[in-house]
Amino acid sequence: MTEMSYRQALHDTLRAEMLRDESVFLLGEEIGIFEGSYKITAGLLQEFGPRRVRDTPISEEGFVGAAVGAAMLGLRPVVELMTINFSLLAIDQIVNHAAKIHAMFGGQAAVPMVIRTPGGGGQQLGATHSQNIEVYYAHVPGLKVVAPSTPADAKGLLTASIRDDDPVLVVENLALYNTKGDVPDGDHVTEIGTAAVTKEGTDLTVVAYSRAAAIALDVAHRLEDEHISVEVVDLRSLRPLDRETICASVRKTTRAVVIEDDWLSYGIGAEVAATIQEGAFYHLDAPVRRVAAAEVPLPYAKSLEHAALPHAGDLLAAIHETLDATGFAP
Amino acid sequence: MAVPQKRSGRTPRARAATAPASAPSVRPGAPKRRRSGAATPSGPSGPPAPGTDASGDTGTIPSVSSGLAAEPPQVLADYYRQMVLVRVFEQRAAEMYTRAKIGGYCHLNLGEEATVVGLMAALERTDYLFTTYREHGYALCRGIDPGRVMAELFGKATGVSGGWGGSMHLFDTDARLLGGYGIVGGQIPPATGAALAIAYRSDPGDEAEAVMCLMGDGTTNIGAFHESLNLAAIWNLPIVYVVVNNGLGMGTTVQAASGEPDLYRRGGAYRIPGVRVDGDDVIAVRDAARQALHSARAERQPMLVEAVSSRLRGHSVVDPARYRSPEDTERARRLDPVPTLRSHLIETGILDLAAVTKIEAEVEDVVTAAVTFADESPPPAVADLFAHAYATPVPNTPHRLPADALMVSEP
Numbered sequence: 001m002t003e004m005s006y007r008q009a010l011h012d013t014l015r016a017e018m019l020r021d022e023s024v025f026l027l028g029e030e031i032g033i034f035e036g037s038y039k040i041t042a043g044l045l046q047e048f049g050p051r052r053v054r055d056t057p058i059s060e061e062g063f064v065g066a067a068v069g070a071a072m073l074g075l076r077p078v079v080e081l082m083t084i085n086f087s088l089l090a091i092d093q094i095v096n097h098a099a100k101i102h103a104m105f106g107g108q109a110a111v112p113m114v115i116r117t118p119g120g121g122g123q124q125l126g127a128t129h130s131q132n133i134e135v136y137y138a139h140v141p142g143l144k145v146v147a148p149s150t151p152a153d154a155k156g157l158l159t160a161s162i163r164d165d166d167p168v169l170v171v172e173n174l175a176l177y178n179t180k181g182d183v184p185d186g187d188h189v190t191e192i193g194t195a196a197v198t199k200e201g202t203d204l205t206v207v208a209y210s211r212a213a214a215i216a217l218d219v220a221h222r223l224e225d226e227h228i229s230v231e232v233v234d235l236r237s238l239r240p241l242d243r244e245t246i247c248a249s250v251r252k253t254t255r256a257v258v259i260e261d262d263w264l265s266y267g268i269g270a271e272v273a274a275t276i277q278e279g280a281f282y283h284l285d286a287p288v289r290r291v292a293a294a295e296v297p298l299p300y301a302k303s304l305e306h307a308a309l310p311h312a313g314d315l316l317a318a319i320h321e322t323l324d325a326t327g328f329a330p
Numbered sequence: 331m332a333v334p335q336k337r338s339g340r341t342p343r344a345r346a347a348t349a350p351a352s353a354p355s356v357r358p359g360a361p362k363r364r365r366s367g368a369a370t371p372s373g374p375s376g377p378p379a380p381g382t383d384a385s386g387d388t389g390t391i392p393s394v395s396s397g398l399a400a401e402p403p404q405v406l407a408d409y410y411r412q413m414v415l416v417r418v419f420e421q422r423a424a425e426m427y428t429r430a431k432i433g434g435y436c437h438l439n440l441g442e443e444a445t446v447v448g449l450m451a452a453l454e455r456t457d458y459l460f461t462t463y464r465e466h467g468y469a470l471c472r473g474i475d476p477g478r479v480m481a482e483l484f485g486k487a488t489g490v491s492g493g494w495g496g497s498m499h500l501f502d503t504d505a506r507l508l509g510g511y512g513i514v515g516g517q518i519p520p521a522t523g524a525a526l527a528i529a530y531r532s533d534p535g536d537e538a539e540a541v542m543c544l545m546g547d548g549t550t551n552i553g554a555f556h557e558s559l560n561l562a563a564i565w566n567l568p569i570v571y572v573v574v575n576n577g578l579g580m581g582t583t584v585q586a587a588s589g590e591p592d593l594y595r596r597g598g599a600y601r602i603p604g605v606r607v608d609g610d611d612v613i614a615v616r617d618a619a620r621q622a623l624h625s626a627r628a629e630r631q632p633m634l635v636e637a638v639s640s641r642l643r644g645h646s647v648v649d650p651a652r653y654r655s656p657e658d659t660e661r662a663r664r665l666d667p668v669p670t671l672r673s674h675l676i677e678t679g680i681l682d683l684a685a686v687t688k689i690e691a692e693v694e695d696v697v698t699a700a701v702t703f704a705d706e707s708p709p710p711a712v713a714d715l716f717a718h719a720y721a722t723p724v725p726n727t728p729h730r731l732p733a734d735a736l737m738v739s740e741p
Contacts, residue, residue: 025530051530057564062557065519066526072508073458073527092554096513097520103718105501105509106492110721141719141728165721193724240726243737279737 001182009151009183010040010116010172013158014078018048021076024162027054027063028080037082038118038177064090064115068098068167071113076162081117084171085131098167099142110165116158118172120211120261121309127297130305132210132262134171138238138271144192145238147171149213151181153236156190164192171238173211173261195242197249201231203328204255204319207246207272209235212259212310219315227330230319238268246272247279254285255326257318259310264292285326289318397613398671403680407689409451409612410671410681413443414693416467417668419476422697423466423483423497427647431705432483435512436497439467441642444667445574447471448615449637452623453542458506458528460521461544462574463498465510468544472505476696477703486707493710494718515552518543518571522558525567529630540568540627542619548579550596551587562632563600570622570633571597574609576641581653594636602632609639610667640665 004012017024030037032045032055045053056063060081067077081087087094098111121130138145144166148154154172161168198213199220208216213234220230233249235241250256256276258269273288294308398406420438427436439446442464450471453459461468469479474490482489483497491501498512508524511517521543528539549555550573562569573593577584584591594604603625607618615637622633640662644651651659675681681689716729730736 054565057557057560059557059561061554062519062522062561065516065554065558066523066561069460069508069520069523069525070527070530071523072520073524075527075530077523092513092516093519097511097516101509101520102721104491104495104499106490106494107718107721108491108501108503109508112721144720144724164724191725193726237724237726240724240728242726244726247737247739275736278735279739281739282741283739 002185003180004151004183005177006148006151006154006172006179006181007038007040007177009154010158011042011044013155013162014041015044015047017078017159017162018044018052021162023074024076024078025052025054026078026080027056027067029056029058029082031055031080036080038174040116041080060086060089061093065093065097067113067115068093068101068111071111071167072101072109074112076112076114078114078116078162081115083129083174084117084119084133085129087115087117087133087137091136094137094143094167094169095140099140102166103142111167112165113167114158114161114170115167116170116172118174118177120173120175121293121298121305123174124300124302124305126300130298132260132293134169134238135262135267137169138241138268140239142167143239144168145171146192146236147173147210147238148190148236149176149208149210149234151179151183152188153190153196153234155183156188157192157236159187160189160192163189168192171210175211176214179214190236193237193240193242195236195245196234197231197245198234199230199232201229201253203229203253203330204257204323205231205233205246205249205253206315206319207233207235207256207258207269208260209238209268210261212261215310215312215315216259219312219319223316223319228319228323235268235272241271241275243275243279246275250276250280251283254283255322255328256280256284257289257291257315257322259291259315259318261293261310263295264290265295267292286322289322291315291318397611397617398674399678401613406671406675406680407685409447410675410686411689411693412447412450412471413612413668413671414690415470415476415696416443416446418690418693418697419466419470419480419700422701423480424643424647426480426483426701432497433485434496434498435463436483436647437464437645438643438647439464441640441662441666442574442576442609443467444612444671445609445615445637445639448612449542449544449572449619451612451616452619454623455506456537456539457623458508458521458524458539458541459544460508460517460524460541461500461510462514462517462546462549463510463512464546464574465500465544466497469500469502469505469507469510472502472507474500474502474505474507476700480697480700480704481707484704484707485709486704487710488703488707515545515549515554518545518549518554518558522562522567522569525562525569525626525632526565528568529565534568534628534630536624536628538568538627540570540623542570542572542623544572544574546579547573547575547577547584547593548582548587549573550593555596556599559597559600559602559632559634563602566630567632568626568630570619570626570635571602572619573634573636575636575638577638578641578645578654580645580649581651594634597632597634602634604634604636606636606638609637610665610670612667612671639667642666
């Protein structure tokens with residue numbers, strides 16, 4: 001194990017996979033000379049050259065689609081989209097092409113490509129640059145969508161994504177890049193499609209992913225002092241979704257709160273709540289509670305932005321209300 | 331889905347600021363055509379191509395390319411056979427559509443046979459082809475068994491895409507046909523990426539691989555076209571973009587839709603040379619495409635070829651094309667490349683009537699056999715519904731049919 005930042009884990013993984021496999025190459029805006037808007041690709045152009053670290057013009061539809069075609073011929077492109085907001089400019093290539101080509105052509109072609117992109121608000125970037133729209137992609141069969149919350153999972157999931165023969169969207173988060181954690185040395189692959197129980201508990205399950213999973217873990221540890229035992233399920237993979245791990249946890253704890261950075265309506269949390277309803281209905285002692293962003297385009301002003309996004313205090317309140325409603329006494 | 335015509339009374343847009351004063355005029359409603367057969371090169375800063383005016387509607391049966399005279403008879407006979415194959419296959423597809431053997435959308439290559447055959451004759455086996463949804467003929471001329479193409483239209487397990495794609499989504503790895511694409515222009519970025527993969531892995535040369543990316547005239551207006559041409563230009567990719575210009579995007583004319591209706595010039599913004607060629611002239615199309623492919627494979631110079639022809643029928647099988655004037659339809663019939671080449675072959679003595687008739691009869695048999703094969707093939711098994719969910723299997727992949735419970739919760 002080595003302690004490092006989420007950013008470093010991503011960087012080291014890209015480098016390791018490029019060293020391991022000649023067919024892996026990077027493309028995206030400002031990833032070479034500029035070393036990446038968030039410096040994930042720092043130093044890679046110098047090490048690997050412009051053939052394998054390819055700066056693109058501002059043409060998301062063009063270069064995401066080019067990655068689709070390169071992948072069809074057997075290369076393993078890893079695309080960086082500067083933020084997930086810009087993925088909307090490429091959504092036809094992601095949803096209508098990357099996701100469809102394997103099935104639509106009867107399994108004759110695979111599209112082994114990765115799109116890495118950060119989402120998340122809280123940086124005062126305004127309405128168009130603060131979104132969490134991974135649910136758009138998690139909705140689509142043919143895609144895989146992962147959202148690591150720790151440096152270890154950043155390494156494990158990115159490694160798995162690059163080696164996977166399907167298009168995988170790796171959702172990073174602006175607020176996580178500087179967070180630190182222990183990362184396994186050497187080859188470390190996290191299986192796509194599996195959630196993780198990041199803390200065991202008996203009283204209530206919190207289901208989360210990405211930044212919210214880090215918040216959930218922090219809150220769960222804090223509640224230990226109050227003798228409240230919270231179990232945390234980190235989804236890690238949004239498509240496929242590990243429903244069994246979610247429901248197994250809730251069957252044990254009988255209560256569930258879902259937290260996400262995204263808007264509430266039709267979101268990942270809605271899917272999780274529906275899953276719990278089907279898979280753990282008779283074990284529930286309380287309605288499933290959702291904590292999610294206020295449903296407005298995210299404002300710029302600090303006061304408004306802070307109010308709109310979910311924080312640890314919001315999760316704590318929801319947990320307490322859920323426990324209180326069932327007469328829980330620690 | 332006929333779009334109301336916008337043609338009546340429409341005049342060409344003023345283009346004084348964007349085109350030289352000598353730019354050819356464009357007559358509304360009539361695709362510009364030329365009859366000389368030779369390709370018209372246009373460099374990035376070159377003058378407007380000569381002979382690109384709208385004088386194609388001469389009122390006489392068009393003369394065929396002088397290039398035909400230089401071709402070995404056997405080559406011409408083979409091209410005629412392929413053109414007849416496309417013609418008969420498409421006519422039979424239309425018939426099968428009306429008999430509900432074929433569902434969904436169905437777009438035919440009728441009227442484009444010379445373009446189809448010429449382009450495919452230029453393509454090497456090692457080249458990759460990305461096409462549009464109007465692609466049955468390309469699959470046939472790429473050498474794919476007509477039975478497997480018809481079976482795909484029928485939605486059968488024996489179809490080229492296993493019944494998953496249908497008319498618009500033909501694919502064959504061995505033939506390097508990397509897809510018909512149903513989204514207008516969706517194929518252009520992936521085709522450009524395929525060319526990137528070639529450049530990534532190999533050096534340019536006379537024998538190098540290249541990509542041909544087909545599109546219709548309407549496609550040159552979408553963003554993906556422009557983004558892709560720009561990428562191909564800055565990255566020096568081995569790709570030839572081919573605009574099959576039949577003058578109509580559904581019911582909208584090129585003149586109504588395109589600020590630069592000389593579509594072969596649209597690569598100029600990216601310094602991609604363009605050529606316009608008579609799409610009814612199989613030899614001219616082949617030679618222009620071959621030359622463009624050579625530039626792509628040997629010099630990594632992306633190219634743009636515009637082949638101008640006519641759509642003999644509506645946009646798709648169900649489109650009666652009421653937006654077309656009787657004169658326009660009559661003109662398309664007159665320019666029909668199949669009877670034109672047939673007449674040429676007979677008049678020049680390359681083939682006699684008996685030989686031509688024999689070819690046609692043989693093709694009829696081939697297409698009849700294709701229909702029989704498609705009809706008798708089994709549909710894909712429902713048990714295989716999730717067979718292609720993912721190329722790399724992962725846990726928790728949903729395998730649920732509509733009425734299945736997601737999970738079971740027991741008290």
